[in-house]
Amino acid sequence: MARVLLTASLLLFGAAGIGRAELPPMGVLPAAITDPDLARSDYIENCGGCHGVQGSAAPAALPELRGRVGWFLCTPQTRAYLIRLPNVALSRIRDNQQLADMMNFVVFGLGGGSVPQGSAPFTAEEIAHERRFALSSASLTAERARHVETAIRQCHAPASLRQLFPVKGR
Template sequence: MRSHSVRPFLCTALLLLGATAGLRAALPPMGLLPAAITDPDMARADYIEQCAGCHGVNGSTAPAALPELRGRVGWFLCTPDARAYLLRLPNVAHSRIKDNQQLADMMNYVVFGLGGASAPPAAAPFTADEVARERQHALSTTTLSAERARQVDAAIRICNAPASLRLLYPGQKG
């Protein structure tokens, strides 16, 4: 009788282990992250808890009408205004993560981990001081889509970002 009661627990544990392994495989390798991240595992966990529900665990949202992060969000580091825009987004600026270094770490995970090669090679990681300064100016008086379009146009014009950045995700139908 006892072996039958252990079996469901064992099956559940094995499923969770498999799900964890699958999740780890879908996430960017930690080697792409800047050394400035104080706790890379926490940064990844914060992203999953705070952002992945909308932007996807691996930063891919297609075909949802949300900006895809994977391989694209790094372009926002190419101008000071676009960089500030990322930190001023309402869900970032008003994040439940109150510690500015922890939020900087999560955003560095987003732009360097999920953004991958789209982040300019010389781009500096976000700092706690920068997060503290920019989150005080959360976007609230402009539509997010209009502000995103403005920042994307600047990245295309100034930094040679691909025109496909205007789409919410690669392959989007107009």
């Protein structure tokens, strides 16, 4: 029983990523987050099951967030894309400030050094506006690829952003 609990704990907290590149450091959370503990908890509950509790070591074939997601703040279109993703726009979190706080945790906390200098945190008003345009008929893979190319071309994001997961040594 103790071995099962230890294994589950290691998986939950990212030990499954052993052998992968070391995780980049967490970023500084903006003061705009009204409740950082709730924002982190909302991320773990709503996103961590697929994207990993630390934004890495995702069990599903989804993009890694840790040290990378901040690049999507580089243009108004790439920024809006993050909020229009179905699991964000149609989230069970109905309070727009609470969702803004969670997304600020994701982008500034997990994204860390990938956030372009001077990027503004998400606001409740921005969340309310972008939620109305949830991506539903678009290919999410094609949409992501388009925004990744924008981030690389216009914001000098690394070409490795094209990969779902960073390759060690790049």
